[in-house]
Amino acid sequence: xxxxxxxxxxxxxxxxxxxxxxxxxxxxxxxxxxxxxxxxxxxxxxxxxxxxxxxxxxxxxxxxxxxxxxxxxxxxxxxxxxxxxxxxxxxxxxxxxxxxxxxxxxxxxxxxxxxxxxxxxxxxxxxxxxxxxxxxxxxxxxxxxxxxxxxxxxxxxxxxxxxxxxxxxxxxxxxxxxxxxxxxxxxxxxxxxxxxxxxxxxxxxxxxxxxxxxxxxxxxxxxxxxxxxxxxxxxxxxxxxxxxxxxxxxxxxxxxxxxxxxxxxxxxxxxxxxxxxxxxxxxxxxxxxxxxxxxxxxxxxxxxxxxxxxxxxxxxxxxxxxxxxxxxxxxxxxxxxxxxxxxxxxxxxxxxxxxxxxxxxxxxxxxxxxxxxxxxxxxxxxxxxxxxxxxxxxxxxxxxxxxxxxxxxxxxxxxxxxxxxxxxxxxxxxxxxxxxxxxxxxxxxxxxxxxxxxxxxxxxxxxxxxxxxxxxxxxxxxxxxxxxxxxxxxxxxxxxxxxxxxxxxxxxxxxxxxxxxxxx
Amino acid sequence: xxxxxxxxxxxxxxxxxxxxxxxxxxxxxxxxxxxxxxxxxxxxxxxxxxxxxxxxxxxxxxxxxxxxxxxxxxxxxxxxxxxxxxxxxxxxxxxxxxxxxxxxxxxxxxxxxxxxxxxxxxxxxxxxxxxxxxxxxxxxxxxxxxxxxxxxxxxxxxxxxxxxxxxxxxxxxxxxxxxxxxxxxxxxxxxxxxxxxxxxxxxxxxxxxxxxxxxxxxxxxxxxxxxxxxxxxxxxxxxxxxxxxxxxxxxxxxxxxxxxxxxxxxxxxxxxxxxxxxxxxxxxxxxxxxxxxxxxxxxxxxxxxxxxxxxxxxxxxxxxxxx
Numbered sequence: 079x080x081x082x083x084x085x086x087x088x089x090x091x092x093x094x095x096x097x098x099x100x101x102x103x104x105x106x107x108x109x110x111x112x113x114x115x116x117x118x119x120x121x122x123x124x125x126x127x128x129x130x131x132x133x134x135x136x137x138x139x140x141x142x143x144x145x146x147x148x149x150x151x152x153x154x155x156x157x158x159x160x161x162x163x164x165x166x167x168x169x170x171x172x173x174x175x176x177x178x179x180x181x182x183x184x185x186x187x188x189x190x191x192x193x194x195x196x197x198x199x200x201x202x203x204x205x206x207x208x209x210x211x212x213x214x215x216x217x218x219x220x221x222x223x224x225x226x227x228x229x230x231x232x233x234x235x236x237x238x239x240x241x242x243x244x245x246x247x248x249x250x251x252x253x254x255x256x257x258x259x260x261x262x263x264x265x266x267x268x269x270x271x272x273x274x275x276x277x278x279x280x281x282x283x284x285x286x287x288x289x290x291x292x293x294x295x296x297x298x299x300x301x302x303x304x305x306x307x308x309x310x311x312x313x314x315x316x317x318x319x320x321x322x323x324x325x326x327x328x329x330x331x332x333x334x335x336x337x338x339x340x341x342x343x344x345x346x347x348x349x350x351x352x353x354x355x356x357x358x359x360x361x362x363x364x365x366x367x368x369x370x371x372x373x374x375x376x377x378x379x380x381x382x383x384x385x386x387x388x389x390x391x392x393x394x395x396x397x398x399x400x401x402x403x404x405x406x407x408x409x410x411x412x413x414x415x416x417x418x419x420x421x422x423x424x425x426x427x428x429x430x431x432x433x434x435x436x437x438x439x440x441x442x443x444x445x446x447x448x449x450x451x452x453x454x455x456x457x458x459x460x461x462x463x464x465x466x467x468x469x470x471x472x473x474x475x476x477x478x479x480x481x482x483x484x485x486x487x488x489x490x491x492x493x494x495x496x497x498x499x500x501x502x503x504x505x506x507x508x509x510x511x512x513x514x515x516x517x518x519x520x521x522x523x524x525x526x527x528x529x530x531x532x533x534x535x536x537x538x539x540x541x542x543x544x545x546x547x548x549x550x551x552x553x554x555x556x557x558x559x560x561x562x563x564x565x566x567x568x569x570x571x572x573x574x575x576x577x578x579x580x581x582x583x584x585x586x587x588x589x590x591x592x593x594x595x596x597x598x
Numbered sequence: 599x600x601x602x603x604x605x606x607x608x609x610x611x612x613x614x615x616x617x618x619x620x621x622x623x624x625x626x627x628x629x630x631x632x633x634x635x636x637x638x639x640x641x642x643x644x645x646x647x648x649x650x651x652x653x654x655x656x657x658x659x660x661x662x663x664x665x666x667x668x669x670x671x672x673x674x675x676x677x678x679x680x681x682x683x684x685x686x687x688x689x690x691x692x693x694x695x696x697x698x699x700x701x702x703x704x705x706x707x708x709x710x711x712x713x714x715x716x717x718x719x720x721x722x723x724x725x726x727x728x729x730x731x732x733x734x735x736x737x738x739x740x741x742x743x744x745x746x747x748x749x750x751x752x753x754x755x756x757x758x759x760x761x762x763x764x765x766x767x768x769x770x771x772x773x774x775x776x777x778x779x780x781x782x783x784x785x786x787x788x789x790x791x792x793x794x795x796x797x798x799x800x801x802x803x804x805x806x807x808x809x810x811x812x813x814x815x816x817x818x819x820x821x822x823x824x825x826x827x828x829x830x831x832x833x834x835x836x837x838x839x840x841x842x843x844x845x846x847x848x849x850x851x852x853x854x855x856x857x858x859x860x861x862x863x864x865x866x867x868x869x870x871x872x873x874x875x876x877x878x879x880x881x882x883x884x885x886x887x888x889x890x891x892x893x894x895x896x897x898x899x900x901x902x903x904x905x906x907x908x909x910x911x912x913x914x915x916x917x918x919x920x921x
Contacts, residue, residue: 105762109877111635111679111680111881112679112681112682117680117681118635118679119637119640120635120637189651189681190651190652190676191648191651191681192631192632192635192636192648192652192678193632193636193637193640193644193648194644194647194648196644196647197637197639197640197641197644245681248680248682265690266680266682266687266690267869267873267877268763268764268869269763269869291762291867292867292869293762293867294864294867294873295864295865295867297746297865298749298761298762298864298866298867301746301749301753301754301761301762302753302761302762302867304753304754305749305753305754305757305761306757307753307760307761307762307763308762445880475634475880476628476629476631476634476879476880476881476882477628477629479629479633479634480628480629480630480633480634481629483633494638495638502639505639506638506639513641513642514642515641516641516642516643519638519639519640519641519642520638520639
């Protein structure tokens with residue numbers, strides 16, 4: 079009898095939980111461009127893919143086992159990957175090494191892909207399945223970031239995927255993964271429906287079904303949360319956070335991200351570009367003033383970073399002295415955040431031969447970095463105050479990025495998300511641009527220091543974490559000291575949720591149903 | 599009649615050609631979509647490969663000629679961003695916008711006509727003054743603000759209507775429609791009201807002033823002298839004349855409702871083609887942008903033709919002059 083009562087109580091409790099938490103409705107700020115997980119390498123697509131598919135390695139608070147349980151370097155260029163046993167795809171077929179090999183071979187060869195995952199696997203020279211759950215990878219050169227690279231893409235099924243093209247993923251027939259949720263249906267760029275995978279190998283999911291709705295306009299997202307049309311939203315705007323916290327029906331959850339916002343200065347070209355630097359009368363300067371390290375340092379000293387975070391971002395930022403956020407591998411604690419010193423900045427400008435200052439045109443896009451319009455206005459004010467009168471030119475990102483890639487602008491606002499560690503960041507934005515070899519692809523101010531190049535190149539080949547970290551620290555110190563790329567802050571991001579939900583943010587800014595739990 | 603339609607078709611084709619060229623070159627000039635879509639860490643080689651895959655490595659005139667050649671056989675290409683056929687992408691979104699536009703149009707006519715008639719018949723009465731003041735408000739309020747206020751009131755405070763998205767749909771004539779369900783209407787009503795805001799005001803003012811004028815004309819006086827009922831005088835003799843300019847304006851308004859739906863769709867996260875256009879512009883998805891613009895041109899041509907035909911029916915004097 080007691081047993082019966084106990085089980086009845088348990089059943090009731092279970093019912094209460096499931097009735098309350100049966101469905102989770104999420105408001106995404108951006109639609110996945112495609113639900114084929116390998117079609118377009120973008121954060122948004124990867125976030126969606128993680129519901130249906132799993133990566134080998136999960137990059138959450140360090141590298142965690144995903145479909146791979148261990149990854150060991152056998153030598154400088156050989157890795158052994160142990161795969162999780164007893165995992166099955168949503169169609170019931172078992173997960174084996176063949177699926178991993180199929181996936182890695184698919185990555186560089188997705189038809190019509192505007193941006194593939196090829197870079198994640200380009201270091202892999204050959205693959206061998208030792209047995210069904212052991213994989214041996216050989217790289218052309220030592221590749222310490224291989225485990226990070228293996229965390230960037232998800233694994234699709236060999237059987238289902240063999241003849242599938244992107245259109246088969248779009249219709250859902252090929253959306254067969256190992257992930258916590260099964261794909262049910264989608265209305266592209268509008269609504270995606272998922273249901274719980276009861277055979278999931280990882281932690282049991284509290285949500286029976288998940289609905290992901292795309293709500294691009296921030297006020298609409300907040301209104302949808304307030305009215306209960308969705309339970310969870312990403313990128314809650316700072317100005318609405320107070321209201322969401324005051325309302326007993328909603329709450330917010332903020333967390334650091336992997337993205338650092340920085341100023342990029344043209345330090346390559348002696349001559350002034352397109353009148354972007356002028357004397358006080360508007361005539362072009364004879365020489366690009368940013369060639370002088372003292373001028374660059376003065377600009378950095380003029381920025382009151384704490385006030386910038388408080389005023390322009392509504393607190394949604396973290397001070398950083400490095401080009402990666404605090405806590406990331408390669409972040410050098412010994413570097414200090416640039417102190418605000420407008421008088422010192424003026425003195426430096428005078429010393430550099432600009433006692434009366436000069437004028438510059440500063441470029442930024444308004445729709446990629448959160449609060450960018452407010453941030454650049456603060457920059458223009460504080461720089462004008464030390465004598466560098468700043469004129470702003472802002473534009474949509476679609477116009478901005480191709481122009482900055484072609485070096486059409488000289489002084490710019492940019493950001494960078496560190497998906498792995500400081501080596502990835504420095505190679506992306508600080509190493510001398512060498513297009514054919516994939517170095518400095520996003521180095522848009524053409525900062526160039528051969529010492530940095532050598533250190534980063536060495537770090538990219540060094541497997542030993544201690545040595546590697548020392549190399550990255552040294553390189554980071556030089557870049558920061560050169561003031562060619564000036565870090566402003568690391569971004570925070572805020573999620574809004576109904577009061578009965580607790581959300582645990584990720585630095586990748588992925589919004590995942592599995593990070594949302596019913597509040598106790 | 600047949601000649602008129604044929605002439606309009608020829609016009610349409612030439613407008614489509616010019617527009618496709620202008621928009622094609624325009625989007626090309628903005629920049630390279632691959633650089634925008636590329637992952638931050640993408641190498642030059644990857645970017646080059648992607649450009650080759652999308653055919654962007656060829657000279658722009660070749661790209662354009664390929665596009666036009668395909669268009670001639672009804673193939674509008676595939677989206678750069680999702681690689682889905684453009685026609686599929688647009689057809690999937692089109693019913694939502696058609697519903698929204700028609701609902702806003704119906705609201706404009708069903709509210710604008712009676713209110714305008716009342717305001718025109720009794721211009722000095724308090725009701726007419728309220729209606730006219732309301733129409734000025736409707737003109738001057740920013741529509742997006744009106745939309746946000748409706749959301750705050752009806753969705754957040756009262757919880758009566760959903761704030762976002764499109765409701766349950768039913769398959770009909772090969773497309774998904776939401777107007778056959780209550781849920782669909784509950785999603786549609788606020789966006790439709792927001793979209794119709796300025797058009798309602800416009801119709802009220804047009805009808806009211808037309809009515810005031812018509813009531814002073816000789817033919818109305820004569821109709822009254824003949825002893826016709828006031829109802830017949832107003833609704834038949836006067837209104838028919840009032841409607842002539844109103845029909846022209848309403849025809850043009852359908853076009854601007856279609857275009858205006860872009861803002862409405864953004865505010866309500868409503869999945870129509872307006873939102874599709876904004877998304878596509880932000881991602882430089884040229885095939886979708888150009889096809890959308892061509893579609894809008896065709897809409898305008900068809901609407902203008904219909905307006906002209908109705909116009910002829912209403913006003914016997916223009917019969918035979920239609921070109």
